[in-house]
Amino acid sequence: MTAAREQPLELTAISHNEGVDAAVSAARRVIASLLHAGDGSAAEMKEVADRLNAVADHLDEHAPAMDQRMVDMWSGEGITRHDPVTGPENTIAPPLHLTGKDDGSVEGVVALGLPYQGPPGHVHGGISALLLDHTLGVANHWAGQSGMTAELTLRYHRPTPLFEQLTVTGEQIAVDGRKIRTRGAITARGEVCVSADGLFIAKHLPRPR
Numbered sequence: 001m002t003a004a005r006e007q008p009l010e011l012t013a014i015s016h017n018e019g020v021d022a023a024v025s026a027a028r029r030v031i032a033s034l035l036h037a038g039d040g041s042a043a044e045m046k047e048v049a050d051r052l053n054a055v056a057d058h059l060d061e062h063a064p065a066m067d068q069r070m071v072d073m074w075s076g077e078g079i080t081r082h083d084p085v086t087g088p089e090n091t092i093a094p095p096l097h098l099t100g101k102d103d104g105s106v107e108g109v110v111a112l113g114l115p116y117q118g119p120p121g122h123v124h125g126g127i128s129a130l131l132l133d134h135t136l137g138v139a140n141h142w143a144g145q146s147g148m149t150a151e152l153t154l155r156y157h158r159p160t161p162l163f164e165q166l167t168v169t170g171e172q173i174a175v176d177g178r179k180i181r182t183r184g185a186i187t188a189r190g191e192v193c194v195s196a197d198g199l200f201i202a203k204h205l206p207r208p209r
């Protein structure tokens, strides 16, 4: 008999408060702050741009070669740290933090700010697609058979609010040979805002080495 898990399993990397993760958290703040500031801001934007460019110059000067970095990114066998949805090393990741549940599904919560806006006060539909594509991919990984997205069908039921807690879910529904069918949704205040049906094909591109 398998003992029931008391804690849900972490399926995505959690940010450290140090190293590149801390710098990425700061950069996420900068992205949101710039959009909040806009052209009406009293801040001296030329100086801000110069300082940000100096930071980027410093990072580029000390970074490993790109091909080596690609190898490093893909060296682990488990969860990724660089992806654009959950990755603590990726400034454009909100980040969403996903856990695996005993019923075979995955779930995470996230609140999205101004950088992810589409219609006024609401999440851009392409951002919802990004979150769901990735969450369905992780759900397949959790279920034990993963692949590449071949089709992703989205239904936008109601606008997805910014600044509110969203729950993102994914669940593998069926595997038929190499075809994997997976479903998911984004809900806010218990109501479905976006639902997704995905067809994934069991195929994996080779990792850089």
Ligand SMILES: CCCCC/C=C\C/C=C\C/C=C\C/C=C\CCCC(=O)SCCNC(=O)CCNC(=O)[C@H](O)C(C)(C)COP(=O)(O)OP(=O)(O)OC[C@H]1O[C@@H](n2cnc3c(N)ncnc32)[C@H](O)[C@@H]1OP(=O)(O)O
Residues within 6 Å of the ligand: 077, 078, 079, 080, 133, 134, 135, 136, 137, 138, 141, 146, 147, 148, 149, 150, 151, 178, 179, 199, 201, 203, 204
């Ligand atoms: C992606 C994996 C990442 C791995 C990470 C590893 C560890 C990290 C751990 C945790 C994280 C977990 C997951 C990662 C999270 C998210 C993943 C994001 C997913 C993506 O972001 S991924 C990028 C976008 N994605 C593409 O970039 C795909 C481009 N595309 C292709 O690479 C090919 O197109 C492919 C592979 C789709 C199929 O090519 P193929 O040659 O392998 O397959 P083939 O043609 O033989 O078809 C076999 C049968 O599928 C049917 N079929 C094929 N395609 C179909 C379609 N579109 N619609 C309906 N049916 C279709 C055929 O009709 C046939 O059916 P039948 O057998 O019945 O005839």
